[in-house]
Amino acid sequence: xxxxxxxxxxxxxxxxxxxxxxxxxxxxxxxxxxxxxxxxxxxxxxxxxxxxxxxxxxxxxxxxxxxxxxxxxxxxxxxxxxxxxxxxxxxxxxxxxxxxxxxxxxxxxxxxxxxxxxxxxxxxxxxxxxxxxxxxxxxxxxxxxxxxxxxxxxxxxxxxxxxxxxxxxxxxxxxxxxxxxxxxxxxxxxxxxxxxxxxxxxxxxxxxxxxxxxxxxxxxxxxxxxxxxxxxxxxxxxxxxxxxxxxxxxxxxxxxxxxxxxxxxxxxxxxxxxxxxxxxxxxxxxxxxxxxxxxxxxxxxxxxxx
Amino acid sequence: xxxxxxxxxxxxxxxxxxxxxxxxxxxxxxxxxxxxxxxxxxxxxxxxxxxxxxxxxxxxxxxxxxxxxxxxxxxxxxxxxxxxxxxxxxxxxxxxxxxxxxxxxxxxx
Numbered sequence: 001x002x003x004x005x006x007x008x009x010x011x012x013x014x015x016x017x018x019x020x021x022x023x024x025x026x027x028x029x030x031x032x033x034x035x036x037x038x039x040x041x042x043x044x045x046x047x048x049x050x051x052x053x054x055x056x057x058x059x060x061x062x063x064x065x066x067x068x069x070x071x072x073x074x075x076x077x078x079x080x081x082x083x084x085x086x087x088x089x090x091x092x093x094x095x096x097x098x099x100x101x102x103x104x105x106x107x108x109x110x111x112x113x114x115x116x117x118x119x120x121x122x123x124x125x126x127x128x129x130x131x132x133x134x135x136x137x138x139x140x141x142x143x144x145x146x147x148x149x150x151x152x153x154x155x156x157x158x159x160x161x162x163x164x165x166x167x168x169x170x171x172x173x174x175x176x177x178x179x180x181x182x183x184x185x186x187x188x189x190x191x192x193x194x195x196x197x198x199x200x201x202x203x204x205x206x207x208x209x210x211x212x213x214x215x216x217x218x219x220x221x222x223x224x225x226x227x228x229x230x231x232x233x234x235x236x237x238x239x240x241x242x243x244x245x246x247x248x249x250x251x252x253x254x255x256x257x258x259x260x261x262x263x264x265x266x267x268x269x270x271x272x273x274x275x276x277x278x279x280x281x282x283x284x285x286x287x288x289x290x291x292x293x294x295x296x297x298x299x300x301x302x303x304x305x306x
Numbered sequence: 307x308x309x310x311x312x313x314x315x316x317x318x319x320x321x322x323x324x325x326x327x328x329x330x331x332x333x334x335x336x337x338x339x340x341x342x343x344x345x346x347x348x349x350x351x352x353x354x355x356x357x358x359x360x361x362x363x364x365x366x367x368x369x370x371x372x373x374x375x376x377x378x379x380x381x382x383x384x385x386x387x388x389x390x391x392x393x394x395x396x397x398x399x400x401x402x403x404x405x406x407x408x409x410x411x412x413x414x415x
Contacts, residue, residue: 030358036332036380037331037350065350065351070352074355075354078355078362
C-alpha cells in the first residue's frame with residue numbers, strides 16, 4: 001500500500017467510489033480501478049510544490065473527478081446490455097406483469113364496492129377507474145424497475161426465463177378474465193359494450209396498443225432514465241394518454257361511432273380521468289425531478305462543507 | 307475548446323496515447339493533459355466509460371499489474387484492431403479537417 005495515503009482517506013476514497021456502482025458483477029473491479037486513480041492523484045498533490053493538507057488534496061481529487069451520478073449514468077450506459085435478454089421477452093414480461101397487476105387491482109376494487117356501495121355513483125366511478133389505472137401503472141413500473149435492476153446486477157429473474165409465448169398466454173388469459181366481466185359494468189356506466197364490429201375492433205386495438213406502449217415506455221425509462229426535465233414531462237404526458245386510452249377508449253368510442261356525438265356525461269368522465277391521470281403523472285415526474293435535484297444539491301453541499 | 311468536439315474525439319485521443327505505450331487511467335489523463343497544453347480540461351472520471359467502451363469494442367485489452375506502491379493497477383494495451391481503428395479514424399479526421407479548412411478559406415477569402 002502507498003504509505004503517503006492514510007487509511008482514513010483511503011476509506012473516504014472507497015466510499016466515494018462505491019457511489020459510482022453500476023449494479024453489475026464488475027462493480028468491485030471498476031471501483032478498485034477508480035479508487036486507484038484517486039489515490040494516485042492524491043499522492044501527486046501531496047508530492048507537489050504547494051503545501052496542501054491531505055483533506056485539501058482529497059477535495060481537489062473529488063472536484064477534478066466529476067459528478068459521481070453523471071459518471072454512474074455513463075458507466076451504466078456502457079454496461080447495461082450484459083444480460084442479452086431479447087426485447088420480445090422483456091416486452092412479454094412487462095405485458096404479463098401489467099395485466100397481472102391490473103387484475104389484482106380490479107379484484108380489490110370489486111371487494112371495495114361490496115364494502116362501500118356508495119362508490120357506485122358517478123363521482124365514485126370516475127375516481128375508482130382512474131385510481132385503478134394509475135395504481136396499475138405505478139405498481140407495474142416499480143415491479144419492472146426492480147426486475148431490470150436485478151438483470152443489470154447479473155441475476156436472471158424467474159419471469160425472464162419463461163418463453164414469450166408462455167407469458168403472452170398468461171397475459172391473454174388474464175385479459176380475457178377481465179373482459180368477461182368489465183369493471184365498468186359494476187358501476188352501471190357505459191363501458192366498452194360491443195355495439196358493432198367496428199367499435200369492437202377499435203376498442204380492442206386501443207386496449208392492446210395502450211398497455212403495449214406503456215410497456216415500451218417503462219422498459220425505455222428503466223434502461224435510460226431521462227436526464228432532462230422536458231423529456232421526463234413528455235414521457236409523463238404520453239403515459240397519462242395511455243392511461244386515458246386504456247380507461248376510457250371503450251366508453252368514448254361507442255357513442256362516438258354509433259350516434260356521431262358522445263354524450264356530455266361520457267366526455268366529462270373521459271376528461272376527468274385524463275386530468276386525474278395527467279396530474280398523477282406530472283406529480284410523479286415532479287417528485288422524481290425534486291428528488292434528483294435534492295440529491296445533486298446534497299452532494300454539492302457536502303463538497304462545499306469540506 | 308468546444309466540449310462536443312473534444313467529446314467526439316476522446317476515443318481517438320486515448321487510442322493515440324495507448325499506441326505509444328500501455329498505460330493506466332491516471333497516467334493516461336496526465337499524458338493527455340500534457341499533450342493538450344491547456345487546450346481543454348478533463349473531468350477525469352469520464353475517461354473510464356471511454357476506456358471500458360474501447361475494451362468492449364476490442365480496441366484495447368487490459369491487464370492488472372502490481373504497482374510499486376503495493377496496489378494493483380489496471381493497464382490498458384492497444385490491440386491490432388485498435389491500431390487499425392486509430393489509423394482509420396485519424397484519416398477520417400484529416401479528411402474532415404481538410405474540408406473545414408477549405409470551407410474556412412472560402413468564407414474568409
